[in-house]
Amino acid sequence: MPLPLPSPTTRRGPRAGRLGWRLGAALLVVVITALSACTAEDAAPENDKVQLSIFWWGGDRRAELTKQALELYTQRYPDVTFEFTHQGNAGYYDKLSIEAAAGNAPDIFQIDDNYLTEYAQREILLDLTDYVREDLLDLRKLPAGLAQSSQVTGRTVAAAAAENTPGLIYNKSLLDRLDMPEPQIGMSYSDYLNWADEITDRSGGKVFGTMDPSADYKAFWLWLRSQDKELYRGRQVGFTESDLTRWFELWAGARQRGAAPPAKVIQPANSGDVTKQLVTSGKAATSFVWSNQLPELQKLSKDTLKVVSYPGDPAAHWARASLYWAAFRGTRHPDTVVHVIDFLVNDARAGEILGTERGLSANLDVRRTVEASLTDESMKQSVAFETAMADKFGAAPAPPPKGHAAIKQLLITAAESVQFGRASPRSAAASFISQANAALTS
Structure with a gap:
């Protein structure tokens, strides 16, 4: 029987999980090096600070809330900071496609089902399948159809940022x-x-x-x-x-x-x-x-x-992913990038900050937390409608083709x-x- 996962607010740090064996190997190298060196001061520590670029479309409200959520991540993991870029929907994919073709797409970006399949087939998206299998990206608290909608030809290529219908x-x-x-x-x-x-x-x-x-x-x-x-x-x-x-x-x-x-x-x-x-x-x-x-x-x-x-x-x-978080296949920091996506999807406090701006929280536990914190009556009604529809939803179709x-x-x-x-x-x-x-x- 698998061990229970940590709660959304106590997820492991960006170097957890499958990075363990790498750390073990690195420690062994450090010990051997230290023993053979004349003094400890001769060994310079590796710079572990990481800056990730993140790109999305949306209005000023979305930008404000997304930045707040990512600033919370940096508070918890000070070695990871972000370069934010956002714009309106018009021209978003033109810019993203040009950057991807040049090999310098953002580490993390927002995508929807208009282009999910196409970008997966063009090998722009980081394959997240192993991360899901090894529980570094937890999709088990998502409705089954929502988790499934992140797959293209059997591979998980993104994580639902939110749900709507x-x-x-x-x-x-x-x-x-x-x-x-x-x-x-x-x-x-x-x-x-x-x-x-x-x-x-x-x-x-x-x-x-x-x-x-x-x-x-x-x-x-x-x-x-x-x-x-x-x-x-x-x-x-x-x-x-x-x-x-x-x-x-x-x-x-x-x-x-x-x-x-x-x-x-x-x-x-x-x-x-x-x-x-x-x-x-x-x-x-x-x-x-x-x-x-x-x-x-x-x-x-x-x-x-x-x-x-x-x-x-x-x-x-059906329970549809209104938007997804995806990672660039060429990112130099894949493990940290996946940890950030896991945080955006599964962290309760991040969910409260993001609210319903992109739709209902994909994680059902986070959704209940967010619902309890809502004050806007129309937002409450939107959430109540989606909740009432949950047991009426049909099976989710495959993501649309290119x-x-x-x-x-x-x-x-x-x-x-x-x-x-x-x-x-x-x-x-x-x-x-x-x-x-x-x-x-x-």
Whole structure:
């Protein structure tokens, strides 16, 4: 029976675990050298100080909290300091790719499932499999699906920084004013669109009942999963032209009947930009986003917002890694880098500092600690929703293949061609399938 692990707040130092044999060997060398030397002063100690570079994208709040967490690490391990670099999402991967190609990528960096598989296949990411096996990177307190999502072709190549799942954000205050019921977990798409129709009617057409998410890959993916299909099957799309045609037709019908807005209202939100979501602009009663975005959306609305699962079978949802921490394969300090990642994932105090900025803490024990410390009501609600969904989650799919970012953009293009009447649902679907499979196999 394996011995119990240390608690998250008492994890071993950056030179623990498999470094033990190296230290033993080093001590033996030191003893032999000392015995053969004329004086002890002749032996110069090795400089053990390490500075690690770390890179992520996000706003000022994320930067502030991440720095605080890493400064806590340095307080505990003074020989390890950090060089921080952060920026907005735009251009992040361009910079990271250039640095990796030049062999000077940051020691630790943030990555998401848009590029996890691609970077693993390009051998940019440090293989963490042995560290997990030897318990130098502990993923046992993560939900099984979340730990599994860090694997590409059976190798652990990253560690989930946080968890989220898609969430339908709705305007509770508006529903109260219209004397409308709140949407429920497990609503069928048919029931959902009838509900949205009623909102449009009761508001006199001033507010549409639902956003049209036909350009949203995660909404389409969950719709597929409710039919036992997936967005991907290996390096090909996991659905047919007929499936995508039906998806486009579903939302074309919603627009025609007035449940969803016209194209010119929908388009600004198609990119996923939180500041342009229709639930906060007052143009629709709902938006299809990520559940952990509720606090950010709430700040943009005077009304009370709430969150529920997307329409359809809730088992289509899964515990998704919102972001990962990964290490550069060429780092000169792999053991220390892994220890830092373990700290960010598993340390209770670090978790309290980071809060829910990237999503819910990946470590379930840390998550409970963070939940108890929350004061923001919308954050509490986001955490409560994810907790309530935990026993409803389906199995996590494999991380998306290389080309996922291109697929997301192709779906937006295809959906908008239907929204604006430039293409029929079938012709847009046929064009998408042809381009998507080419993008996935290039």
